[in-house]
Amino acid sequence: MRVSIDVDRCQGHGxxxxxxxxxxxxxxxxxxxxxxxxxxxxxxxxxxxxRFCCPEQAIAVGD
Ligand code: F3S
Structure with missing residues (x-):
């Protein structure tokens, strides 16, 4: 499984x-x-x- 962050969506909630x-x-x-x-x-x-907890839905996971 791979993971990525969409930096345009991320608001730094951490x-x-x-x-x-x-x-x-x-x-x-x-x-x-x-x-x-x-x-x-x-x-x-x-x-x-x-991924579930990111308020901006900025995290993507997939195979
Ligand atoms: Fe950004 Fe979501 Fe993490 S807003 S810092 S990817 S919790």
Missing amino acids: RCELIAPDYFVVDDAGVGQVLRDEVADADRADVEEA
Whole structure:
């Protein structure tokens, strides 16, 4: 599974970083960035939760 952030939608809420800090970080400009775009099977639930919790629906996941 792969994950990405649409930086045009991201408003820097940071929930992604709180939920899955191995995969997301909010940069110095207040924009979410993906640290690892290939999601390990064991981390799928966390990354899916981050996607669900993003208020801007800026996170996309797919195979
Ligand atoms: Fe941005 Fe959503 Fe994360 S708004 S910082 S991708 S929770």
